[in-house]
Amino acid sequence: MDRRNFLKTTAVLAALGAVSKITGSLQAAAPAKKKTASGAPDIVVIRNGEPAEMFETLIKELGGMQKFVKPGQSVVIKPNIAWNQPPEMAANTHPELVAAVIRHCKAAGASKIYVFDTTCNFWKDTYQSSGIAEAAEKAGAIVVGGDSEKDPEYLKEYYSEVTIPNAKVLKKMMHHNLIRQCDVFINIPVLKVHGGAKLTCCMKNLMGTVSKGYQKYFHKHGLNQCIAECCSFRKPDLNIVDAYRVMTKRGPRGVDQSDVKLLRYQMGGTDMVALDTAGAKMLNVPLRRIGHIAIARSIGLGTTDLNSLNIKRINLNPGKK
Amino acid sequence: MKTFFRKSKWRFARILLAAFVFIATCCILWCIPGTEEYFGIQYGSALLKLFADASLGAAAGVISITLVTLLCGRIYCSVICPLGIMQDILLIRRKKNSFIRWTGKFKYPFFLLCIAALLAGVMLPLTLFVPSANFVQIVNFVFREILQWTGIAAATLRPAPAAALAAWGFFILLIVLVRWKGRIYCNTLCPVGTLLGIFSRFSWFKIRIKQEKCISCGACERSCKAGCIDAKNKEVKFENCVMCMNCLDSCKLDALHFTHDRIKPAEHSPGRRDFLIGGTTLLGAAAIGGLGGGMLRKSSKSQAVMPPGAGTYDRFAVTCLGCGLCISSCKGKVLQPAVGQYGLRGFMQPFLDFEKGACQFDCKRCMEVCPCGALQKMTLPEKQQHRIGIATYHPQRCVAYLEDMDCGACSEHCPVGALDMVPYKNTLIPKVNEKLCIGCGACQNICPVLPVKAITVSGVSPQIKVEKPKIEKSQKLEAEEDFPF
Numbered sequence: 084m085d086r087r088n089f090l091k092t093t094a095v096l097a098a099l100g101a102v103s104k105i106t107g108s109l110q111a112a113a114p115a116k117k118k119t120a121s122g123a124p125d126i127v128v129i130r131n132g133e134p135a136e137m138f139e140t141l142i143k144e145l146g147g148m149q150k151f152v153k154p155g156q157s158v159v160i161k162p163n164i165a166w167n168q169p170p171e172m173a174a175n176t177h178p179e180l181v182a183a184v185i186r187h188c189k190a191a192g193a194s195k196i197y198v199f200d201t202t203c204n205f206w207k208d209t210y211q212s213s214g215i216a217e218a219a220e221k222a223g224a225i226v227v228g229g230d231s232e233k234d235p236e237y238l239k240e241y242y243s244e245v246t247i248p249n250a251k252v253l254k255k256m257m258h259h260n261l262i263r264q265c266d267v268f269i270n271i272p273v274l275k276v277h278g279g280a281k282l283t284c285c286m287k288n289l290m291g292t293v294s295k296g297y298q299k300y301f302h303k304h305g306l307n308q309c310i311a312e313c314c315s316f317r318k319p320d321l322n323i324v325d326a327y328r329v330m331t332k333r334g335p336r337g338v339d340q341s342d343v344k345l346l347r348y349q350m351g352g353t354d355m356v357a358l359d360t361a362g363a364k365m366l367n368v369p370l371r372r373i374g375h376i377a378i379a380r381s382i383g384l385g386t387t388d389l390n391s392l393n394i395k396r397i398n399l400n401p402g403k404k
Numbered sequence: 405m406k407t408f409f410r411k412s413k414w415r416f417a418r419i420l421l422a423a424f425v426f427i428a429t430c431c432i433l434w435c436i437p438g439t440e441e442y443f444g445i446q447y448g449s450a451l452l453k454l455f456a457d458a459s460l461g462a463a464a465g466v467i468s469i470t471l472v473t474l475l476c477g478r479i480y481c482s483v484i485c486p487l488g489i490m491q492d493i494l495l496i497r498r499k500k501n502s503f504i505r506w507t508g509k510f511k512y513p514f515f516l517l518c519i520a521a522l523l524a525g526v527m528l529p530l531t532l533f534v535p536s537a538n539f540v541q542i543v544n545f546v547f548r549e550i551l552q553w554t555g556i557a558a559a560t561l562r563p564a565p566a567a568a569l570a571a572w573g574f575f576i577l578l579i580v581l582v583r584w585k586g587r588i589y590c591n592t593l594c595p596v597g598t599l600l601g602i603f604s605r606f607s608w609f610k611i612r613i614k615q616e617k618c619i620s621c622g623a624c625e626r627s628c629k630a631g632c633i634d635a636k637n638k639e640v641k642f643e644n645c646v647m648c649m650n651c652l653d654s655c656k657l658d659a660l661h662f663t664h665d666r667i668k669p670a671e672h673s674p675g676r677r678d679f680l681i682g683g684t685t686l687l688g689a690a691a692i693g694g695l696g697g698g699m700l701r702k703s704s705k706s707q708a709v710m711p712p713g714a715g716t717y718d719r720f721a722v723t724c725l726g727c728g729l730c731i732s733s734c735k736g737k738v739l740q741p742a743v744g745q746y747g748l749r750g751f752m753q754p755f756l757d758f759e760k761g762a763c764q765f766d767c768k769r770c771m772e773v774c775p776c777g778a779l780q781k782m783t784l785p786e787k788q789q790h791r792i793g794i795a796t797y798h799p800q801r802c803v804a805y806l807e808d809m810d811c812g813a814c815s816e817h818c819p820v821g822a823l824d825m826v827p828y829k830n831t832l833i834p835k836v837n838e839k840l841c842i843g844c845g846a847c848q849n850i851c852p853v854l855p856v857k858a859i860t861v862s863g864v865s866p867q868i869k870v871e872k873p874k875i876e877k878s879q880k881l882e883a884e885e886d887f888p889f
Contacts, residue, residue: 128887167766203817203850204764205735278825278832279812302813303803303852331878338821341875346883364889367881374810389889396887 124395126352126361132399134180134327137349141323142187144395145351151321154192156266159199160184160224161319163273163288164213165335167204172337173328175209176273178218180325180349184271185222197261199227200291201298203336206230227261230294242294245316249382252304253312257294262317270319270355274348274362275330275337279306281373283335284362285322285355286314307374314355315384322358324350326365356385357392364389414662415649418482426489433543433732440733440773445469446536447480448596449725449775456723456777469600476609476662478600481590481646487535487578488590488646490542494582495629504631507591507644515598525722526749533593536775537727538574541752544732545571545741561732562760567741567752586629591644601643609664611645611652613638617659627654707862708745709756709793709843712763713771713779717746717865724778726752730770737761738845739770756792758845758861763792765819765844788820791870793843793861795822795836802858804833814847814859821873823847823859834859839871 127144129137142148152158162176170178181198188196198219202209206229210216216226230238242257262268272288279302280287290298290310301309326348333342348365352358356379363370370376370387380387432439444450450465469480481488518529531537544561545568563571581589590597613624618638625635628651632644651660711730714720731739731754738761739754746753754770756763768787771779782790795814799805804812808829815823815834822840825832834847836859843861851857882888 130887167764208764208766277812278815278823279810281810299813299850299852302811305807306810306812326883331881332876333821335816336819338819338873339875341878344878344881344884346881348883361889365881365883367879367883367888394889398887 122393124352125354125392126350126357126389127395127397128361129349129397129399131347131401132349134177134325134349135183137327137347137399138180138183138187138323140397140399141349141351144397145321148187148191151269152188152191152193152267155194156192157195157197157264158188158193158267158269159197159261159265160188160219160269160271161262161288161291162198162200162215162271162325163283163291164200164206164209164215164229165203165291166337167208167212168337169212170214171328171340171343173273173275173330173343174335174337175213175215176271176325177327178214180323180327181215181271182218182222184269184323185219185224188267188269189223193267196224197227197265198224199229199259199261201229201259201293201295202291229259229291238294238296247312247316250312250315251308253301253309256297256300256313256316258316259292259294262292267321268317268319270322272322272324273329274324274326274365276332276334276366276368278334280310280375282359282363282366282368282376284324284359285319286310286359286375286379289314289319289355292317307378310375311378311382311384314379315382318384319355320353322352322355324348324358324362326350326362329366331366354385354392356380356387357389360387360389361394415653418647418649421483422489422492425483426486426493429486429489429539430543433540437733440729441775443536443540443727443729443773443775446485446775447600448530448534449536449727451599452530452723452725453775453777457780459777462777470603473600473603474607477604477607477611477642477645477647478597479647480600481587481597482648485535485596486539487542487594488587490539491578491582491587491589492629492648494579495586498583498586499626501586501626501628501631503625503628503634503636504585504588504591504644507588507631508641511592511598511601514593515595518595522722525718527722527724527726527753528749528751530595531726531752532570532574533595534725534727535590535594535596537725538578540727540729540732541571542575544728546575548732561737563731563741564743566743570752586631587646588631590646591630591632597646604645605643607642609662610642611640611647611660611662612665613640614659614661617657619657619659621657623654623656624651624660627651706745706747707793708742709758709845709861709863710865710867711739711754711756711770711779712768712787712790712792712867713774713782714792715780715866717863720753720778721746721750723776724750724753724774725776726750726754727775728752728754729773729775730754730779733769733773734761735767735769736764738763738849755863756845756861758848758857762817762846762849763844765846786869789842789870789872791842791864791868793841793845793863794838795841795843795847795859795861797834797836797859798856799833799858801853801856802833803853804828804831805858811852813850813852817846817850819844819846820870840873842870 127141129141162181164175166174168174185196219226245258272285275283277283326346328343329346330337330342331344359376432442445465447469450462453462454466521529620635622635625633630644630646632641710720738756740757741752742750742755745755771781803809810831815825820840822837823834826835845861847859848857848861851859
């Protein structure tokens, strides 16, 4: 590039910047959702589709799975499989979405794909009733059991104590070995309300990488601080939020069908904090109530300012409401 | 040669059948989950079940075993009773036996003591001496423990030391008794053995001695592990015979026969007088014991949680045999043998220890396996509305209340939504909805506060049906209309 061209480009870019800044400030009064995305989006939101179908669009918009998974790499997928509840209760991630993610990882050339969660009810029950074990095995992943506090052998074999740098409260935790051994870490939470943490989304889901005993430590020593510090240890390379069905009350376990709403949404991106903020908006939970989001932002895990992000919104069936 | 074969096939068949039954029983307890219902056919528990719920299955079990005994003696003791077969295994390579004269003096008084205690509302003697219950206790608390030392299996049950000690004590007592006097347990302490012995007095087929052929050599007496053959007087005390058939082989003169022919008219049985004497003394003793039984009863302070289907404390006390089948099949690993939780009379009966686990919402295994009808069966939806206890919140211990921190672990794990999170300072604290709580203990189990939990569950008696959680309308979300951001 010669000097003239350089100057030209700079001038054009500066002008563009100025214009976008002006329009940006003009738009500040208008709802942020009117803003249309150009370039690579930070967050992609899809609605009105089936879980697998929405994921096809979502991953295409995020640049394809090959952007995250290189041939020969090992992948750990962390869905929410915490509760002994059927898929209709939306207490766990939708099995079809888990299967779709696995298929894409396989197509991208992943060597090994593991699926696991540290569950609240016994893992053998939750893996089965959630439908995830079956769907994941069919799609070609290795399903790994999780600690449910009744299986000391398992805990000894698969979890090790790690130190979290710069942590104030959660200085150490028993962490699942696979998370540290894998090349790519994909987080697939289900969106729901939560009695303690107020919201279960990307960050709360990562609590499932920690042993059951340390989950109690979280609750005892400040749930929100611990969640944020736990998330700072190993950030997922990709987060996909399942909001196909969402639990709007009596979460995270749910009692009956009235707790669940069929919302048909899916979100994806790399910024956990931004996705959690979006999730809070979706469930209409006031952001100030969710402690771990604010702490995560303050320790630099991501942003809560959705307006500063490039959000791509796609309605797969605009005819439907 | 032909005679030899004809006789020994009885013994051979007995050993074969017993080996099969024993292996199957061990597998049922240990490694084939979902088959523990088998223990329902054991005589002692079936009889109790008949009284507890008058079910058809229990009646069938009791009647068939009684009929078999009336037909040909205590076959049950050698081929069905797992504790009997285990004693036979412990007897291997032990040869000498002798006639035991004094068993009759002790067995009926002891049997009546057990019955009188039960009538007075104390199950304890039966808990300690009914063989099928003992067998389960030994497997659960002794054999499993040994397996764990060897590293073959992981530890699964960790009972209170007193309960484990009782099982170990019984096991060691059994070994000592067996090596000392053979099947003396079955003829003195075992209530089932004593009861079946009464029936077997009237058996059609019996082991009988042909007086003219017998020379009182004593070979049969030495081979009899139940100590029921008096070679000197050429008598078989058939009520003590466990039908091992060893004697048939031992007689070189073909003087012993398993037959319905009455070779010699029945004499006055000394057992009957003992029975009557013992009976009167003991019923008197029981009446006094019943009055003093209050000492054994549960103190009103203790509010141990009974397994679902137990009904009331009083009903449970006299129906539960304390075998521990529910304990080893409990999915939530919450059932534990009681030591003092139900008072002394409820020793070994199961209670829910929420420090060890919580009652799993979609499991009703304990009710299914209960062999003696102490836990009344119900459907899963019924069980999910069946209150076994009630939670109490202690804010003075709660991290959310004290330190103004978000926690909510209890509410999170509640399967019926009985813990509402209500605002307090900057956070939320749980509030027990007493209409919904079923006392499963998920909240107490998960509460992070130590050593005493900030939410505890105490038992209710009687257990009752609670309301179904109300179906509330949820708020409308902006996201249902359009992208909310």
